[in-house]
Amino acid sequence: MSVPVFRYLENLLGTLLGTFCGGRKQGEIMPVLTVKGLQALKAENAGDRLPDGEGLYGLVRIRAEDRVSVLFRWRFRHGGKLHDFNAGTWPGVALTQIRKNRDEAEQILSTGVNPNDHVKKRRLAAHAEVIRQAEEAKAKLAQAAAEADALRTVQDAFDTWKTSELSSRKDSGAELERAWKKDVLPSIGVKPLRDVTAGDVLAITDAIKLRGAARLARRTFGEVRQFIAWAARRDLIAIDCTAKVKKSKEFQKDTERSRVLSEAEIKALAAALPAANLQDATRRAIMLMLSTLCRVGELSRAEWTNVDLEARRWRIPADHSKNSKEHIVLLSDFAVQQFEALKTISGARRWCYPSPNEEQHIDTKSIGKQIKDRQRATPLKNRSSAVNSLRMAGGLWTPHDLRRSGATLMGELGIAGDVIEKCLNHTEENGLKKIYQRQKLEPEQAAAWQVLGQRLALLVSPDTNVIVAKFGKSA
Structure with a gap:
C-alpha cells in the first residue's frame, strides 16, 4: 500500500474515532494537513472534504475570482447526537488557530457543555456588552449636552442666531445687533439661556420705556420673542418664556404716522x-x-x-x-x-x-x-x-x-x-x-x-x- 493512501486511511480512521468517541483519545493520529497543501488547492477541489484528524475536517469552497477557502468543522457527539463546531475558515484564520479552536471546544465538551451553546452564550454576552457600552456612551453624551445647555449663555445663543438667521437680512442684522448691545446683552448676555424669564425680558423693555422710547421697547420685545422662539425650535430651551406675555397689554400699538408737510x-x-x-x-x-x-x-x-x-x-x-x-x-x-x-x-x-x-x-x-x-x-x-x-x-x-x-x-x-x-x-x-x-x-x-x-x-x-x-x- 502506498504512503499517501495509507495516510488517507489513517486520517479517515481518526475522523471516525472523533465522531463516534466524541473527542480525541490518547495516542490518536496527529493532523496531516499542511499550509502548503492548502495553498496548492485549485478550483476543481471545490466540495472536497479534507480530514485533519482528531475529528477535524475541512470543506473546500471557491470564493470570487476562483480563490480557494476551507471551512473547518469539528464533529463531536453530545446528548446522544452528532454536532459540528465551526473552528474557522482558512486562510482568514490560520490553520494553527483553527486547531486551537478545536482544542478549546473539546475542553468545553469535556465539562458536559455543548461548545456551540457556549459560543452562542459568549456571543450574546458580547452583544449585551456592546449594547451596555453604547447606552453608557449615550448617557455620557446626554449628560455632556445637558451640561453644555446649562453653560450656554444668551450671548452664546445670540452669536449663533446672528450667523444662522440675521445674516440673511439686508444689513446682516447690524442695526439689531447695535440695539441689543445697548439694551439687551448688558442685562442678560451672561445669563444661561434656559434661565431667562419673561420678567427678565420685561425688565429690559420697561427700562427702554422709561427713556421715553415706547416704540423701541415694543420693537425690542418683538426681536427678543423672535430670538426665544428660534431657540425653542432648536431645543436650546424647553419653553418659550415670552409666550405668556400679551404684547397688546404691555405695549402701545404703533400708530400709523400721517404727518404731511403742507x-x-x-x-x-x-x-x-x-x-x-x-x-x-x-x-x-x-x-x-x-x-x-x-x-x-x-x-x-x-x-x-x-x-x-x-x-x-x-x-x-x-x-x-x-x-x-x-x-x-x-x-x-x-x-x-x-x-x-x-x-x-x-x-x-x-x-x-x-x-x-x-x-x-x-x-x-x-x-x-x-x-x-x-x-x-x-x-x-x-x-x-x-x-x-x-x-x-x-x-x-x-x-x-x-x-x-x-x-x-x-x-x-x-x-x-x-x-x-x-x-x-x-x-x-x-x-x-x-x-x-x-x-x-x-x-x-x-x-x-x-x-x-x-x-x-x-x-x-x-x-x-x-x-x-x-x-x-x-x-
Whole structure:
C-alpha cells in the first residue's frame, strides 16, 4: 500500500474515532494537513472534504475570482447526537488557530457543555456588552449636552442666531445687533439661556420705556420673542418664556404716522434751511426726498454709478429698497439740479453720501438725527445748537414724512393713485392686480415726477410768490 493512501486511511480512521468517541483519545493520529497543501488547492477541489484528524475536517469552497477557502468543522457527539463546531475558515484564520479552536471546544465538551451553546452564550454576552457600552456612551453624551445647555449663555445663543438667521437680512442684522448691545446683552448676555424669564425680558423693555422710547421697547420685545422662539425650535430651551406675555397689554400699538408737510410748511422749510447750520449735502437730501419720494435709507446708500443725470434716471438696487425690488426714479428737472449740486460735493467718490472715511456710505440714521436735532427744544451734548430751526407749524417731522408729503402733493396736483404707487415703489396688495397688471407706467411716472418737481421749484424759490394749497395734517 502506498504512503499517501495509507495516510488517507489513517486520517479517515481518526475522523471516525472523533465522531463516534466524541473527542480525541490518547495516542490518536496527529493532523496531516499542511499550509502548503492548502495553498496548492485549485478550483476543481471545490466540495472536497479534507480530514485533519482528531475529528477535524475541512470543506473546500471557491470564493470570487476562483480563490480557494476551507471551512473547518469539528464533529463531536453530545446528548446522544452528532454536532459540528465551526473552528474557522482558512486562510482568514490560520490553520494553527483553527486547531486551537478545536482544542478549546473539546475542553468545553469535556465539562458536559455543548461548545456551540457556549459560543452562542459568549456571543450574546458580547452583544449585551456592546449594547451596555453604547447606552453608557449615550448617557455620557446626554449628560455632556445637558451640561453644555446649562453653560450656554444668551450671548452664546445670540452669536449663533446672528450667523444662522440675521445674516440673511439686508444689513446682516447690524442695526439689531447695535440695539441689543445697548439694551439687551448688558442685562442678560451672561445669563444661561434656559434661565431667562419673561420678567427678565420685561425688565429690559420697561427700562427702554422709561427713556421715553415706547416704540423701541415694543420693537425690542418683538426681536427678543423672535430670538426665544428660534431657540425653542432648536431645543436650546424647553419653553418659550415670552409666550405668556400679551404684547397688546404691555405695549402701545404703533400708530400709523400721517404727518404731511403742507405747501406752506415746505416753503417755510426751504426758507429755514440756510440758518439751520446743516451741511449742504443734507439740505440737498431733504429736497431729493421730497422730489423723488425715496426713503432716507435708499438715498443714504446711493452710488454715483446708479445715477445717470444725462438719461435722468436713478436706479435703486433691489438690495437697497424696502420691498427688495429694483426701482427706477425718472428724475425731474428739480431733482437733477439737486443731484448736480450734490455731485460738486461728493461726485469724485463712490457714494453720493460717503462716510467720513469714504470707505462706506453714511449711517442710514445720520440724516434723520440731523433733522431731529434741529427740532429739539434744547440741544444735546456735542450735537447741533441750532435747535428749533427746522420745527414747522404742523409739528415735528421726519425724513419719511418728506416722502409722504411729496406723494400727497402729487395727488393734489391731479396725479392718478396707481401712478403715485408706482413712483413710491409700493408692492401691489391686490393679488389679481399683482399677477395680471404688470405695466410699468414709465411715461406717466416721468410726467408725475416732473409735475411734482415743477411745483417744488416754485415753492422753494425765494423770489417767487405762489398760492399754496392746504393739504397738510398734523400727526
